[in-house]
Amino acid sequence: MSDTTTKEAVKDADRAPAAKAGSGDAANGLSRRRLESRRKLIAAARQLFVERGYHATRPQDISKLAGVGHGTFYLHFTDKLDCFLTFADEVCDELEVVLQDHLGRARNVEESVKETLYAIYEYSDANPGVLAAAMTNTAMLSVEETKRRSPMERWAGQWTEMVLQWRAEKDITSDVDPLLSGHLIVGAISQGMAYGYLYQVDRDKLINDIAQALFGALTRQ
Amino acid sequence: MSDTTTKEAVKDADRAPAAKAGSGDAANGLSRRRLESRRKLIAAARQLFVERGYHATRPQDISKLAGVGHGTFYLHFTDKLDCFLTFADEVCDELEVVLQDHLGRARNVEESVKETLYAIYEYSDANPGVLAAAMTNTAMLSVEETKRRSPMERWAGQWTEMVLQWRAEKDITSDVDPLLSGHLIVGAISQGMAYGYLYQVDRDKLINDIAQALFGALTRQ
DNA sequence: CCCTTCACCTGACAAATTGTCAATACGCAT
DNA sequence: ATGCGTATTGACAATTTGTCAGGTGAAGGG
Secondary structure (H helix, E strand, O other): OOOHHHHHHHHHHHHOOOOOOOOOEOOOOEOHHHHHHHHHHHHHHHHHHHHHOOOOOOHHHHHHHHOOOHHHHHHHOOOHHHHHHHHHHHHHHHHHHHHHHHHOOOOOHHHHHHHHHHHHHHHHHHOOOHHHHHOOOHHHOOOOOOOOOOHHHHHHHHHHHHHHHHHHOOOOOOOOOHHHHHHHHHHHHHHHHHHHHHOOOOHHHHHHHHHHHHHHHOOOO | OOOHHHHHHHHHHHHOOOOOOOOOEOOOOEOHHHHHHHHHHHHHHHHHHHHHOOOOOOHHHHHHHHOOOHHHHHHHOOOHHHHHHHHHHHHHHHHHHHHHHHHOOOOOHHHHHHHHHHHHHHHHHHOOOHHHHHOOOHHHOOOOOOOOOOHHHHHHHHHHHHHHHHHHOOOOOOOOOHHHHHHHHHHHHHHHHHHHHHOOOOHHHHHHHHHHHHHHHOOOO
8 A cells, every 4th residue: 555665755755745836834844734733733743642532533633633634644645654753752852851950859769769859840830631542562563664763662762771880880780781670660650650650559659669660670789 | 242231141041941941950050952053163263262363363263163153153152252251260260270289388488389370271271271361351352341250350359369368377578459469470371481482481480489489479578 | 917727626426345134044842 | 864053165346556748837038
């Protein structure tokens, strides 16, 4: 249905329409009109993915809510998965801002872990349901999705860097492969936070428990 | 399309056709014919879910491979998700057998963790791709799936029991909520093993690293 | 100010898929 | 062999996806 050529064609269109005649904004090579359509589509997609979830949301619903024609959706995204990953990426960016803000206050490993969890709560309070919708295992959405990193993977990378830094500063004693550590931490946090939400665990207790477990994992016995 | 009544009707059919006239096996109330169709369908579903993944597998493909009519699929499963969860449940059962066998050899917490990881490898060697296909986050497959437990949740429950036992035997010192511990462990293991597979990490090194991290997490600082 | 031109958009359409159901086949008890 | 209810079947209606020929609008030239 959509071979590499087709996919690339759309991606290229996003990049630059060659600024021939009617192309507006020369700065980024994208017309104002196109950007506006894309913005409306992403906003609609976000709302629907959060409200209904991935599977109950159809491209036609997104187009309709965005107030653009059905075909326009496919001019901006190759398919629903592409649209979803764009949304998830956006959420990652937003979370990272909150995260960096919180991490600035942390003075050691334990505080960093706790601040991360508090940042997640803060973002979720401000954007109910968004994280749950975005932080999904994309392996299930498509078999072959090696080109784009999933939110989970991206987040694991961030944790890896933190682990490396802590190790350099002798804050932790674990000699576990840092990249593996990043993945273990992300897996534990996602599952743990999901559990806490599902069973309505007290917020502070959950954060303390997870922080204790992660801190223990990072310290060699 | 399928209200509760329809769903229940199918479930009831699975349970017992009332053993009136032509119902064969009185022992379980299911005719041999029906059981055979179901067996063929599950076998076909398993093969396709493993080979192509959840989304690339269509009910019609399953029926065709099973050698039964398309409509038969819907007599045994309400939809594809129902079929998938049945498959995943079966895999859980199989893994548990291997797991119990391995755990019998373990003499302490660290060995138990390692034996679990070895059990996973053993099962994966014998059934390539099956675990990866089954151990998926079902939250993404359907928004409302509160009735059946996902494989991950079921597995978290098993870990919870192990944690409770270790704690009772003073093998671990963690005072983290055991049910939370179970979820943290499962999340870490899934993500960690997925990472190990993706990056082709040496098997023994991966197991040692994960075991070390988990053991640390279970020990109070 | 109008005209040209190209990027962008539109919605009808063909293809693919899902779930249903009336008709049919099957197997067991008699 | 026959009767009867269970189990199966495949055509069908409904839904959804992705495409494309034609239309629209904005920037630049005359």
